[in-house]
Amino acid sequence: MNKAYNIVPIDKTKSPDKVVLLTFDDGPKEEATLKPLLDALDxxxxxxxxxxxxxxxxxxxxxxxxxxxxxxxxxxxxxxxxxxxxxxxxxxxxxxxxxxxxxxxxxxxxxxxxxxxxxxxxxxxxxxxxxxxxxxxxxSNGSLDWDLGKKVTNKPQAVIDNVMKQLHPGANILMHELPWTGEALDSLLTQLEAKGYSFVDPNTIEVNVK
Ligand SMILES: [Zn+2]
Known part of the structure; x- marks a missing residue:
């Protein structure tokens, strides 16, 4: 992870730089909002x-x-x-x-x-x-999903649009345990894959705390 909180390869010859880190804040709230996230990730x-x-x-x-x-x-x-x-x-x-x-x-x-x-x-x-x-x-990439509470229609699409607009190699994507994010996630991950992105396994991030 670099100073702008983006994910960069430890060894450029071994790992792709077209990756994103997926993160979900403010849980665990309830089974109904958590399960869609876990299922889409699986x-x-x-x-x-x-x-x-x-x-x-x-x-x-x-x-x-x-x-x-x-x-x-x-x-x-x-x-x-x-x-x-x-x-x-x-x-x-x-x-x-x-x-x-x-x-x-x-x-x-x-x-x-x-x-x-x-x-x-x-x-x-x-x-x-x-x-x-x-x-x-x-x-480094805010889905703005937290700000969609008052929006009436197309919330899942707004989450996807916000992420795709800010997409860059190594993006550290901030999402939340929210119903519309759960609805959006399967489609969002499909679109990221279609653009050639893979998902960083957080276990492979160097926790280089000095
Ligand atoms: Zn938070």
Missing amino acids: KHHAKAIFFVNGYRIKAHPELLKEIDARGQIIGNHSYDHIMLGKEKEPKIRDQIERVQSQVKELTGKTPEFFRPPFASSNDAVRNVSKENGLLFMTW
Whole structure:
């Protein structure tokens, strides 16, 4: 991953650069919105990072386990989905480390990826993230799916159009666990494949936290 949060090959001779990283924030919410995402990813043999919030894990631990059981990767998106950039170190540490513990307890795995809500950050956020062995990222391709709540028609198509408009090799695509994103995903992944893109397995990303 480079400084603009794009995915670039570690060895250019071995991996294609026409790849995208798929990410889904703000879950796990409910089975009805999660399942379409997991099913579309399975259909396309794609892996994604699910950036989860602690308060949602507390409400639905079984959904967190399901994401993991389906072979998808869990990332840390803070406990309460607050603007961490406005907080001081103790609160930031609590927000990040509580999620690390929850995920470890429920899945046996400790997250390696961190995305601050609203991309709101400061030095303490970056330091605590680093101390926990987390690779910090925001995104480079925003689907704007979070902004479609008031739109009445064609929401899935809007998600696809927004992603395709910003598409570039290595794009780090931000989506959310939302109904219209679930509806759009199968078709979106088909269109990405048709353009010659493949999906980065997050397990192959170098978590080079120094
Ligand atoms: Zn979020």
